[in-house]
Amino acid sequence: MNSLISATDVNVSKSGKTILKDVSIQINKNDFITIIGPNGAGKSMLLKCIMGFYQPNSGIIKRKPNLKLGYMPQNLDIIKTIPIKVQKFITLKKKFDKISLQKVILETQIENILDKQLTILSSGEMQRVLLARSLLNNPDVLILDEPAQNLDISGQMHFYKLLQKIYSKRELSILMVSHDLHLVMVSTKQVICLSNHICCCGQPQQIANDPEFLTMFGKDMAEVMAVYQHANKENSKNNNNSLGENHY
Amino acid sequence: MPTKKILKTITIHLEKIITDPFIIRGIIAGIAVALVSGLVGCFVVWRRLSYYGESIAHSSLLGAGIGILLGIGINFGVVFVCLIFGILFLWLQQSKSLSSDTLLGVIAHFALAIGIIVISFNKIKIDLHAFLFGDILTVSSADILGMYIGVVIAIILILSNWSSLVLVTLDEDLAKSEGINPLYVNVLLTTIMTIVVALSLQIIGLLLITAMLIIPAATARRLVNSPEAMVIVSTVIGIFSVIFGIYLSVEMDLPSGPSIVVVGSILFFFSHMFGIFLKKE
DSSP, X not given: OOOSXXXXXXXXXXXXXXXXXXXXXXXXXXXEEEEEOOTTSSHHHHHHHHHTSSOOSEEEEEEOTTOOEEEEOSSOSOOTTSOOBHHHHHHTTOOOOHHHHHHHHHHTTOTTTTTSBGGGOOXXXXXXXXXXXXXXXOOSEEEEESTTTTSOHHHHHHHHHHHHHHHHHSSOEEEEEOSOHHHHTTTOSEEEEEESEEEEEXXXXXXXXXXXXXXXXXXXXXXHHHHHHHOOHHHHHHHHHHHOSOOO | OHHHHHHHHHHHHHHHHHHOHHHHHHHHHHHHHHHHHHHHHHHHHHTTOHHHHHHHHHTHHHHHHHHHHHTSOHHHHHHHHHHHHHHHHHHHHTOOSSOHHHHHHHHHHHHHHHHHHHHTSTXXXXXXXXXXXXOGGGOOHHHHXXXXXXXXXXXXXXXXXXXXXXXXXXXXXXXXXXXOOHHHHHHHHHHHHHHHHHHHTTTTOGGGHHHHHHHHHHHHHTTOSSHHHHHHHHHHHHHHHHHHHHHHHHHTTOOHHHHHHHHHHHHHHXXXXXXXXXXXX
C-alpha cells in the first residue's frame, strides 16, 4: 500500500546538538500512531519535519500529492491580548464549506461556545476548539502535539474518548505526540518510542515488553500499560487516579 | 443663557481652527497618522511589540540625518534607515544568546546616539525639539500628499493580508500549517511600522510614536469583541485624540505630540474604568 506520508532517515541537528538521528516513519491509511519519549527527545521536531515546517539536515520526506493535513497545536502562542470569537478563529484562513463546518461543530461539541471569546474558554473547551479547527478541511492525516497536556485527568479521558470517536467515524490517520500513553492505549495501533532516535516501535503490547522501553520508562510504566490493556473501564478509572499526571 | 454662550464660544473656536491653514494641515496630517497607527497599533498590542516599535522609532533620527545629508529628503531617509534597522531587529529577535529586549535596547540607542551626532553636524539645520516632540507647523501640503500615499500603501498591505496577519499573531505553527510564511508576515509588519514611524515623526515626534501605536489600541481593547472592531474603534479613538490634541496644542501653545498623547491617555483611563464597570455588571 502506498503510504500517505513517509519520512526516511531524517536527521536534524541544531547548534551542534543532534535532535533527530536517522528517524524513519511511515503513515498509512487509517493508522493511529502515538509518539512517546522524554522531554527534548525531538518529538515536536519530528512533527515539524513531517508537516514541512522545518527542513531537516538530511533525509527524505514524501507526502502524497494533495494530501490534506490537519494540525492541532498544544496551545496558542497568544490568546489573552486579542479579542476573537471561537467561530471566527476556527474558520480563519481555512477553506471549508458549510456542511463540514456544521459537522465539525457537532463532532467536537462546541455548538454552545461558538460565540464565546477565545480568552475566556476553559482548557477543555480550548482543546476542543483547536481540534475543531484542525478537522475543518477534512484532513487525511491529523497531527496532534500533546493535545491533552493542559487538561486535568478527567478532561484528558474525555478528550481521548472524543478523539477515538472521531477516528472511528472518519477516514483519517492520526499521528500524535502524547505522554498519556495509558489513556490512548485502547485507540492507538502503533507506538513509536523516540529519544532522538527511534528506540523501539510496534503495537502497544510489544512495546511494553521491549527492553529499551523498560530502560527508558521503567517497569512501572510498562506495568501500567499492561494493566490498561486488560482492564475494563471501571478499573481503569481507579488506576488513573493513582497514576496522576504524566511524570517521566 | 449658558447654552447659547457655550455654542458661541465653540463657533468662534471652530472658525479660528478652520481658517488657520497651519491647523488644518496639522489635523489632516494627524488623521493620516491615526488611520495607520490605529490599524498597526492593534498588532503591536496583540503581539507585544511595543518595544520593537520603540526601537524602530529610535532609529528614525539617524534616517532623517542621512536623508538630509544625501539630499533624498527626510521621509525617504527615515523609511530607508528604519527599514534596515527594523529587519536587523527582526533578525536579532531570533537570537537566543541574549534576551531580545537587551539587544534591541543596545542597537536602538546606538542608532539614536548616532542620529543625534549626525544631526549635530553643522551642515544640517534641523529643529531637534520638533523631531522629538512633533511640530504641526512644519507640515507642508507636499508632506500631506506624501503621507496619504504612505497611508494608502500601508492600509492596502494590511487589509490584503489581514487573515494571515491575525493567524500568525495567534500561532505561528498554526499559520505554517495553512501555508503562511511567518517571516514574510513579520517583514511585512516591520515595513508597515516603518511607514507609520516616518508618517508620525512630524506630528507626534519620535519619543512618543510608540504611544500613538499603543494607546488607541489599548483603549479599544476593552470595548470590543472582534479583531476588526478593535481596529475600527482604535482608529476612531486615534482620530479623536489627534483632532482634540492639536486643538489643545494650538489653543494653549503646547507641543503637538504630547498634547495628542495626553488626550489619548485620558481616553484610555476612561475606557479602563468603563471596562471594570462593565465587568461588575
